[in-house]
Amino acid sequence: MKVAGITTLGSGFTGLPAIQANAVAIVSDPTDRIAGSSSAQWAIRELEKSLQARGVVVRRLANLSQAAGSDICLVVAGAQSALAQPILGAANLKIPAVAEALGLVSGKAAGRSVSLACGHDERGLVYALLELADRVQYEPQPVSALAIPKSIVERPANTVRSLTRLFVSEVEDKPWYNDREMWPHYLTMLAAQRYNRFNLSLGIGYDFLRNVTDAYFLFAYPFLLSVPGYNVRVPELSDAERDKNLAMLKFISEQTVARGMKFQLGLWMHGYEWLDSPTPNYTIAGLTPENHGAYCRDAVRALLQACPAISGVTFRVHGESGVNEGSYQFWKTVFEGVATCGRKVEIDMHSKGMDQTMIDSAVDTGLPITISPKYWAEHMGMPYHQADIRALEVPDPKKKTSTLMNLSEGSRSFMRYGYGDLLRENRPYDVVHRIWPGTQRLLLWGDPVTGAAHARAFSFSGSAGVELMEPLSFKGRRGTGIAGGRCGYSDATLEPRWDWEKYQYSLRVFGRLLYNPDAEPDTWQRYLRKQFGPGAGDVEQALANATRILPIVLTTHGTSAGNNTYWPEMYTNQPIVDPTINGNLTHLYDTPAPKVFGNVSPLDPQLFLAINAYVKELLKGDRSGKYTPVETAQWLEDYAAEADRHLKQAELKAAGRKSPEFRRMAIDVTMQIGLGRFFAGKFRAGVLYGIFEQTGDVDALKQALQQYRQARAVWADLANRARGVYKPDITVGERAFLRGHWLDRLPAMDQDIAAMATKLDQHKNSTASQDSRARLAVQEALGRPRQRVISCTHTPPLSYQVGQPIDVELSFEKMPAAARLYYRHVNQAERYESVDMQVVGQRYRATIPAAYTNSPYPLQYYFEFRENPTSTLLYPGFNKALTSQPYFMVRQSVITSRE
Secondary structure, three states: OOOOOEEEEOOOOOOOOHHHOOOEEEEOOOOOOOOOOHHHHHHHHHHHHHHHHOOOOEEEEOOHHHOOOOOEEEEEEEOOOOOHHHHHHHOOOOOOOOOOOEEEEEEEEOOEEEEEEEEOOHHHHHHHHHHHHHHHHHOOOOOHHHOOOEEEEEOOOOOEEEEEEEOOOHHHHHHHHOOOOHHHHHHHHHHHOOOOEEEEEEOOOOOOOEOOOOOOOOOOHHHHOOOOOOOOEOOOOOHHHHHHHHHHHHHHHHHHHHOOOEEEEEEOOOOOOOEOOOOOOOOOEOOOOOOHHHHHHHHHHHHHHHOOOEEEEEEEOOHHHOOOOOOHHHHHHHHHHHHOOOOOOEEEEEOOOOOHHHHHHHHOOOOOEEEEOEOOOOOOOOOOOOOOOOHHHOOOOOOOOOOOOOHHHHHOHHHOOOOOOOOOOOOOOEEEEEEOOOOOOOOOOOOHHHHHHHHHHOOHHHOOEEEEEOOOOOOOOOOOOOOOOOOOEOOHHHOOOOHHHHHHHHHHHHHHHHHOOOOOOHHHHHHHHHHHHHHHHHHHHHHHHHHOHHHHHHHHOOOOOOOOOOOHHHOOOOOOOOOOOOHHHOOOOOOOOOOOHHHOOOOOOOOEOOHHHHHHHHHHOOOOOOEOHHHHHHHHHHHHHHHHHHHHHHHHHOOOOOOHHHHHHHHHHHHHHHHHHHHHHHHHHHHHHHHHHHHOOHHHHHHHHHHHHHHHHHHHHHHHHHEOOEOOOOOOOOOHHHOOOHHHHHHHHHHHHHHHHHHHHHOOOOOOOOOHHHHHHHHHHHOOOOOOOOOEEOOOOOOEOOOOOEEEEEEEOOOOOEEEEEEEEOOOOOOOEEEEOEEEOOEEEEEEOHHHHOOOOOEEEEEEEEEEOOEEEEEOOOOOOOOOOOOEEEOEOOOOOOO
16 A cells, blocks of 8 residues: 655644644544544543643543633544535545544634644544643644644555564563553554554564473463363463463553554464473463364354454464374464454464465464565664565475474475565455564664665565564563663663653654655754754764664675674674684584575575675676675775764754763664674675685785675774674574674684684785785775666556566667666566567567466566676665665555455
């Protein structure tokens, strides 16, 4: 769904003199179904509280005739109501008849100037009211904040805008789970930023049931209720605590729904036997293979009946659920429990290992079905869907798989880290992309530019939207919880009262842009102005540029797709020289062997080159057009420099520079600047070392060592800046690469640098290479790559007919030597086809065959054109801001799917 926002000048309403107002009159017709709804009434109270907190008198009225002459009048109404329609008509505005559409309009009613907050439905009205409450909270003049000089009409770009909070640690998560004071504030914040679904996920503390130490909520049902007819229990848990858990779940779900959001319950684990686990804190008794399925059916039914505010359940249905893949009857039985709970509840299935039989089993329930694939594996990449998956995800018929994972590691392995083959047209389910917490777990982030681009990507090929695993997800996972603040601060003055308060700006930017990628910048800038005064603009830009760094690293250098094995924010050094350094990195199961830095595949290998592959092209003098590690290094250096420039300005200009909010921002931006410079230096070092390996050029080796040492110095600086700020042991898992501190990563770097220095000593008497290719390659590795300038025109077709050929053409002012078309179904199980394009005048033309379009999938394509052997470019490629979709996508002309 595309945004169709409307912005027009209001009529007859130019501002409100706050100091002359006696009161604000909030007028709503008690017979208006939308304005009278419980969630809208809650939002009116929120606005009322915001005004009263700023010293404004508020009166609630049933009609305008009751307002005093000096009152500032706000009309609250459904868009089709008798109160709203005359105001909208006079302004020549219509609220779109779509869910969650809203209007904020100035006009006249009953002979006086009024502001109108209206919505097509309850949630749209809630958003309009919370927008006003937000303005009142952050603008200098609270009453003037109700003026709407520029009327706003908005509709959502993404149908589903969900945030997940994960319970993975008894030590770190039980306090917030049971915090009745925290939940109303947290959920209000989410509603205000226009998240429309909240997912509380249980049972995701472990992927496999081995070495379990912290099992709280791992197999969730007996932690919440006793199911009649079964003696299934947690022996170590008292009945009182079990009942308290259920009461809290009811409270959280009801508080969510009261704010107009949907409440989703994640039940990620259905295994109940802890294997090779001598010291678990909780165990499950009373279950056997014979009663397992029936118990889960009856338990989920009982749970949904006990908590009627739950509107959807998320299931992990592949092997990491503790149930062998292919156990279709088990899942049919569980789905039956959902289907017979007495109301319509959505089933959301995590897509890894998903096949048609499982889809059919869910669809056959007659319930709403959603399938949720991963967006950029278990990380966060650049703001588009990767053009292709890595070779390691392509099914290998020779690979042996376990019964537990026979699909996700076998014939359906292409489903592990992307949308797979889910995006067919006319599908009987929704697709919601899930963002996993691998790239950035701890550091503050927020970038309106890439946030808007991500928001547009989430409706790709008719997708319904996105679910973000919140910051700090998996903190304390696998029994590594540490008492104290979840944000990981050693400096207690930096710890917020509630962990999520650190990320209010991150969640604001992301949520608001999910709703409307074209949202006015004031949406987030008002928050920054109140926090940082004259430094707000520089804080915004410092954070924005810093935020772009790690997603670029992830996209171009996918050390591992798993968040359990790759944490670029606290990177465990992968050796450039010797793969045996740092314990052979055996945990990097999905990095090509030998597991050295230069062999790492990009997470999008269709558009980016691995280091050693780039060196091979560089020396051969025959370029593919893919983006190179040197270009990546330059992007990182540029973003780091821009972030640094704005941070320095913020440190001079911002108000409250000693406040925890500013200090948290400053240290996290500084850390990301360091990460950008570190990875840029290491990428250049890796390229230079590759040149040495492939040519024997000693100068390349010298330069590689110099770049590596500089990168190490940058890392040492950022690590020392984090000393005393962050705890010496930050844990997201039990293995060394999932815990510790940035300082802990230095010894492995030093070992690899020493190995490179030894290599140089061994070659110090070698004659310098006379190979001009090597000299030019070294210059390119150290230099600034030339900017890609693409001057051509292409108009993609609006749609296509199944079984009919698609003709595409490119026109040029200056014709390149050759052009090639790459195309593929929007199906990651397939590889790209390509065809040489033919010259017709000042155009290149090619045809996608009719046989290829006879498919249930949309099509995506891009072009490669060659100016000469050393200059090959991709089109459309990335724009200067790296926020564009680097390929075209065209859908079938007749779409009847549920979107």
